[in-house]
Amino acid sequence: MAITKVVMPKLSEAMETGKVIKWLKEEGDRVEGGEIIAEIETDKADIELEAFGSGVLRKIVVPAGDRVPVGGLIAVIADPVDEIAGVLAGAPAPAPEPQAAPPAAAAPAPPVSPAPAPRPVAPPPPPRPMAPMPAPGPVAVPGARVKASPLAKKIAARSGVDLRLVQGSGPGGRIVRRDVEAALTTAPSPAPPPGVQPGCPASVALGVEHQDVPLSSIRAAIAKRMPLAKGPVPHFYLTSEIAMDRAWELRAQLNALEGQPKISLTDMIVKACALALTYHPGVNASFQGESIRVNYRVHMGLAVALDEGLITPVLRNCEAKSLAQIAVEGRDLVERARARRLRAPELSGATFSLSNLGMFDVEEFSAIINPPEGAILAVGAVKVVPVVEDGRIGTSRRMKVTLSCDHRVMDGAMGARFLQDLKRLLEEPLRLLV
Amino acid sequence: MSVMTYREALNMALREEMQRDPRVFLIGEEIGVYDGAYKVTQGLLKEFGERRVVDTPICESGFTGLAVGAAMVGLRPVVEMMTFNFAILALDQIVNSAAKMYYMSGGQYNVPMVIRGPGGPAHQLAAQHSQSMEVYFYHVPGLKVVRPSTPPDAKGLLKSAIRDDNPVIFIEAETLYGIKGEVPDDPEFTIPLGKAEIRREGTDVTVFAYMGMLYRALEAAEELAKAGVSCEVVDPRTLRPMDIETMIGSVRKTHRAVVVEAGAGFAGMGSEIAAFVTENAFDDLDAPVERVTGANAPMPYAKNLEQAKTPSKEKIIAAIRRVCHA
Numbered sequence: 001m002a003i004t005k006v007v008m009p010k011l012s013e014a015m016e017t018g019k020v021i022k023w024l025k026e027e028g029d030r031v032e033g034g035e036i037i038a039e040i041e042t043d044k045a046d047i048e049l050e051a052f053g054s055g056v057l058r059k060i061v062v063p064a065g066d067r068v069p070v071g072g073l074i075a076v077i078a079d080p081v082d083e084i085a086g087v088l089a090g091a092p093a094p095a096p097e098p099q100a101a102p103p104a105a106a107a108p109a110p111p112v113s114p115a116p117a118p119r120p121v122a123p124p125p126p127p128r129p130m131a132p133m134p135a136p137g138p139v140a141v142p143g144a145r146v147k148a149s150p151l152a153k154k155i156a157a158r159s160g161v162d163l164r165l166v167q168g169s170g171p172g173g174r175i176v177r178r179d180v181e182a183a184l185t186t187a188p189s190p191a192p193p194p195g196v197q198p199g200c201p202a203s204v205a206l207g208v209e210h211q212d213v214p215l216s217s218i219r220a221a222i223a224k225r226m227p228l229a230k231g232p233v234p235h236f237y238l239t240s241e242i243a244m245d246r247a248w249e250l251r252a253q254l255n256a257l258e259g260q261p262k263i264s265l266t267d268m269i270v271k272a273c274a275l276a277l278t279y280h281p282g283v284n285a286s287f288q289g290e291s292i293r294v295n296y297r298v299h300m301g302l303a304v305a306l307d308e309g310l311i312t313p314v315l316r317n318c319e320a321k322s323l324a325q326i327a328v329e330g331r332d333l334v335e336r337a338r339a340r341r342l343r344a345p346e347l348s349g350a351t352f353s354l355s356n357l358g359m360f361d362v363e364e365f366s367a368i369i370n371p372p373e374g375a376i377l378a379v380g381a382v383k384v385v386p387v388v389e390d391g392r393i394g395t396s397r398r399m400k401v402t403l404s405c406d407h408r409v410m411d412g413a414m415g416a417r418f419l420q421d422l423k424r425l426l427e428e429p430l431r432l433l434v
Numbered sequence: 435m436s437v438m439t440y441r442e443a444l445n446m447a448l449r450e451e452m453q454r455d456p457r458v459f460l461i462g463e464e465i466g467v468y469d470g471a472y473k474v475t476q477g478l479l480k481e482f483g484e485r486r487v488v489d490t491p492i493c494e495s496g497f498t499g500l501a502v503g504a505a506m507v508g509l510r511p512v513v514e515m516m517t518f519n520f521a522i523l524a525l526d527q528i529v530n531s532a533a534k535m536y537y538m539s540g541g542q543y544n545v546p547m548v549i550r551g552p553g554g555p556a557h558q559l560a561a562q563h564s565q566s567m568e569v570y571f572y573h574v575p576g577l578k579v580v581r582p583s584t585p586p587d588a589k590g591l592l593k594s595a596i597r598d599d600n601p602v603i604f605i606e607a608e609t610l611y612g613i614k615g616e617v618p619d620d621p622e623f624t625i626p627l628g629k630a631e632i633r634r635e636g637t638d639v640t641v642f643a644y645m646g647m648l649y650r651a652l653e654a655a656e657e658l659a660k661a662g663v664s665c666e667v668v669d670p671r672t673l674r675p676m677d678i679e680t681m682i683g684s685v686r687k688t689h690r691a692v693v694v695e696a697g698a699g700f701a702g703m704g705s706e707i708a709a710f711v712t713e714n715a716f717d718d719l720d721a722p723v724e725r726v727t728g729a730n731a732p733m734p735y736a737k738n739l740e741q742a743k744t745p746s747k748e749k750i751i752a753a754i755r756r757v758c759h760a
Binding site for chain 1 (some may be wrong): 689716717718719720721756759
């Protein structure tokens, strides 16, 4: 009688892990092929797990309540006399089984004996600007050992970076300090191209057709992180137009006051977002797999464009700061970001981000969420447009904002209510001062 | 301050210490009438006479043993090894007598002596005369080991070694005897044993190197600076005791370390410094510590092979680039 390895079946394309809800058999019980031996929780539904071999349930590797990657060994069925130590030792932390699985509806567990060799699919490694040899694939494999330098581990632990999501650029794919720092400084929204000069006739005249510009470390990090943000995070977008006439006037009045810091429209938007987020903490939230973390403090990531790429310094506790504080501290952060003088903690921990391309005359755009944040607001230019009010044509300063939301965290209505309040705060901007 | 050679700085240290303390005397081969094989003791016989500058027969174990005995009864001998390779002949006196006397006599006898002379690879001195002997002595409890890299260090460290109440191995570099530097004239100028020195400040990697290798490391650092890699070059100076504060402090700053060592690497200084760094700064390391060492072979006589065996600037640069992933 053969030994049958019982592994966590892959029941949908998105399924990475599964949880054993309950074992219906105990170790030592006789099991017939086709018999239901356990209940498994997947991302979509709970299913029953059939035995694909007969024998005795010799060993339950994963107890009820525990979660393992797809393909992971969860039990062994064999004859009472079979030696199973090798099977148990041979598969301590199986990698996900990437092969296509049968549709979840049909729900038969895939054949499990003999277990196919784990074959994690490795996306091609991103270009590395400095290292001479290409690194092996990424290590985003649950349960797999992460190769990182001690310093990289220390920084990651301190700053909350998940090393499994970081691609190492060191020898043999080792994650080194610069990889963690790059992960920390990755910005959430589409990056404006680095200072492109309009036309370059000189180069063309010299016969230069193109140039391969090595990736800056920030650019490399963006290239690495953004697919991880855009792919797994189900985005949806909500756009709203806000009348900025009164905010415009208020700003002029505030800036006419002597001895007061200069206030920008961005400062007012930060303040308005912070207030709106305190009304709607569900938008100021992170998806955590088994739970959603709702943040009551608003740590605002401010996207700052540098020549080599985008970074996002974090203005903390915006919900408790006055407009003037936001103006002064925000400007300090942005200036230090431009001077590359930010400290590491200032680059992590945002709960929500803001990306403003209004100064480039961009009307509206959609930003990519920077995980684990649950949303990001993309701000377009303030434009004077014709409007009809009370049956008369007039002009108004209008600004379009687009909220990108993580659908795992919130639904459209929640995002829409947040936008409504944001709009009200900016259209009645005295609310920002009280 | 006066500009003088490394050789003159050593001579100055010996003269000043002999003037300061009548118990200090010199003993060794050709140090008196001939003024020393490398002229480090030049003029001292004339100034201090035969009782304090003692020429000996060619018998390292004999005169080293004599010096141990003299030190035990209160004198402060400075023994010259014509080259440190000859100290192998006196190894029993150094290891079993000088180093252990204080311990084995239960603290009744200390041995305030210095054994000095040139060591390490020079120019085509071949297998028997090119050895980096510090490693042999570094292993022995009870010995301090000093290797000065500059003229002021030569003076300041030799004076501290002579004033130390325990045996000190003081290995000079033949290739550095002629280099010049500013040396304080102050007869009380000393450099304490156990202090490393940052020779060049940098941010990306700490390069540990001493003696001739220090200068190659500095050249490598200069070249890498043009490529955007900022090297901090640290001279450990006194290899026992090691300076935790400076050496580990530097690694904590740069997060990477390369050790350059002229001698063969196996069980060498580089291994020791690498272990020291790993034990004290593991969580600050962004890459494994790299060693650049001499090849595991006797030193060949042929010039091209001698160069091939010894760490070159290029090998140092390659190691630095590896740890910097640059």
